[in-house]
Amino acid sequence: MGTTAQRRxxxxxxxxxxxxxxxxxxxxxxxxGLRRRTPGLRREEVAQLSGVGVTWYTWxxxxxxxxxxxxxxxxxxxxxxxxxxxxxxxxxxxxxxxxPDAEGLIRQVGPxxxxxxxxxxxxxxxxxxxxxxxxxTNPAYRDLFVVPETRATGVPNVLWTLFTMPEDTCPMVxxxxxxxxxxxxxxSSYGRHVGEPAWEEYIRALCAASPYFAELWASGEVTPPGxxxxxxxxxxxxxxxxxxxxxxxxxxxxxxxxxxxxxxxxAHRKVVVLREHRRPVWPPRDMVADAMIRA
Numbered sequence: 001m002g003t004t005a006q007r008r009x010x011x012x013x014x015x016x017x018x019x020x021x022x023x024x025x026x027x028x029x030x031x032x033g034l035r036r037r038t039p040g041l042r043r044e045e046v047a048q049l050s051g052v053g054v055t056w057y058t059w060x061x062x063x064x065x066x067x068x069x070x071x072x073x074x075x076x077x078x079x080x081x082x083x084x085x086x087x088x089x090x091x092x093x094x095x096x097x098x099x100p101d102a103e104g105l106i107r108q109v110g111p112x113x114x115x116x117x118x119x120x121x122x123x124x125x126x127x128x129x130x131x132x133x134x135x136x137t138n139p140a141y142r143d144l145f146v147v148p149e150t151r152a153t154g155v156p157n158v159l160w161t162l163f164t165m166p167e168d169t170c171p172m173v174x175x176x177x178x179x180x181x182x183x184x185x186x187x188s189s190y191g192r193h194v195g196e197p198a199w200e201e202y203i204r205a206l207c208a209a210s211p212y213f214a215e216l217w218a219s220g221e222v223t224p225p226g227x228x229x230x231x232x233x234x235x236x237x238x239x240x241x242x243x244x245x246x247x248x249x250x251x252x253x254x255x256x257x258x259x260x261x262x263x264x265x266x267a268h269r270k271v272v273v274l275r276e277h278r279r280p281v282w283p284p285r286d287m288v289a290d291a292m293i294r295a
Contacts, residue, residue, distance in 0.1 A: 002068070003056065005149070006057040008066065008092075008093050008094075008095065009063035009064070009093075009137075010063050012060070012061075012063055012090075012093035012094055013061055013062055013063035015089065015090065015093060016060065016061045016076075016080070016090075019080040019081075019086070020040050020041050020046055020061075021039050021040035022040055022080075022235075023040050023041050023079070023080055023081055024039070024040060024041075025041065026195065027044070027081065028041070028045075028049055028079070032046065039157075041079075043058050043061060043209060046076065046080065046205060048080050049079040050072070050075040050076045050078070050079045051075055052072055052075065052076070057076070057109050058075075060094075067235065068094045068096055068097070070091075070096055070097075072282060073087075073090055073091060073094060073096055074087075075137040076090070077090055084253075088253075097192075098230070107129070107133065107135065107155065108135055108183065109127050109135050109136045109249075109252070109255075110138075113127060113136065113249060113252070113257075114136050116257075117136060117137070117138045117257060118138050118139070120138060120139045120140075120259060121138050121139050121275075122193070122271060122272070122275055123140060123259050123260065123261050124140045124141040124143075124144060124145075124242070124259065124260035124261075124271075125136070125137070125138045125141055125257060125258070125259045125260070126138075126141050126145075126250075126257070126258050127249070127255060127256070127257050127258075128158070128187075128256055128258060129241070129254060129255045130189035130193075130254040130255070131157065131159075131186070131199070131202060132157055132158040132159045132173050132182070132186065132193075133153065133155050133156065133157050134147045134155070134156040134157065134158060135255065139275075140271070140274075140275065141260070141279060143271075143274040143275060143278060144171070144232060144234055144240070144271075144274060145163050145171060145232075148161060150164075152202075152205045152206070153202065158182075158273065159182060159183075159186065159213070160206065160209070161214060162175070162179060163179070163206065163209065163210035163213045163223075164209050171233055171234065172230065172231075172232060173230075173231035173233055173239060174230075174231060175234060178228075178230060179212070179216065180216050180219075180221065181223060181228070183213065183217060183219075183221070184216075184221040184222055184223040185223055185225050187217070187220070187221065187222045188222045188223060188224050189254060190203070191222070192254075193278055198246050203217065225246040225256060225258075226246065226247070227243065227244060227245045228243070228244050229242070229243050229244075229263050229281055230242055230243060230244060234270070234274065236273075236277075237270040237274060238270070239275055240262065240266075240270050240271070241262070241263035241264055241266075241267050242260040242262060242263055242267060243260065243261050243262075243263045244258055244259070244260050245258070245259050245261075246258050247259065
């Protein structure tokens with residue numbers, strides 16, 4: 001057993017004991033019994049409620065080097081009434097790959113996260129989940145991008161927009177360079193969801209909608225999200241070089257805030273023009289073009 005495992009096993013033992021002490025017999029519908037020496041459940045009670053052997057659970061709680069399956073850990077987590085962060089912590093300590101709930105894909109953000117990305121204006125900011133669903137945007141992002149809802153997913157999705165819109169109207173320049181990176185980033189997330197119906201249907205439908213996506217998906221490339229310099233185009237101000245940076249969000253697993261900032265002075269001036277002429281309905285192109293010339 002390696003050094004990391006040697007450190008994790010005592011932590012696992014202490015964690016399970018503390019969670020077990022927190023759950024009373026009444027919590028799980030059991031009579032309190034007489035002469036209980038523990039404020040919570042006994043080991044044999046946890047084993048019984050979880051459908052595992054008493055010896056196996058005892059060894060797990062003692063931090064012995066035994067193997068645990070996700071199914072068994074889930075059963076223990078239910079018995080001990082672990083919340084999602086505690087469940088993930090249990091998996092990490094037991095050295096079992098953590099799989100978020102199949103239906104746990106986040107589809108919205110709270111007012112705190114929305115306020116943060118709004119405060120980033122004039123920087124462009126958007127919140128994505130692992131499938132590139134758009135969960136929230138700020139006004140500066142909406143100045144440059146329009147991401148419509150799709151018939152297949154029912155929510156705004158960047159990949160659907162980029163792969164199904166006509167190339168001559170695509171806001172992303174150098175599609176042949178950027179889209180493969182996005183698909184490889186998607187695949188790195190997909191590895192945690194293989195076999196989940198919602199994910200499999202999403203991939204199947206997008207492959208059917210876009211032969212180019214299907215080709216890239218079949219390549220098997222994988223890459224994590226990271227900072228990049230991308231070039232976008234807007235009909236009113238032309239091309240803009242923007243630097244993107246991804247930020248994780250506490251309490252929102254597999255979601256990230258992506259912030260775009262101008263990569264040069266020309267892009268900065270164009271962002272200013274877009275902001276100054278922000279309207280509920282975009283003004284005529286010649287009005288913004290005239291302003292761009294004056295800038």
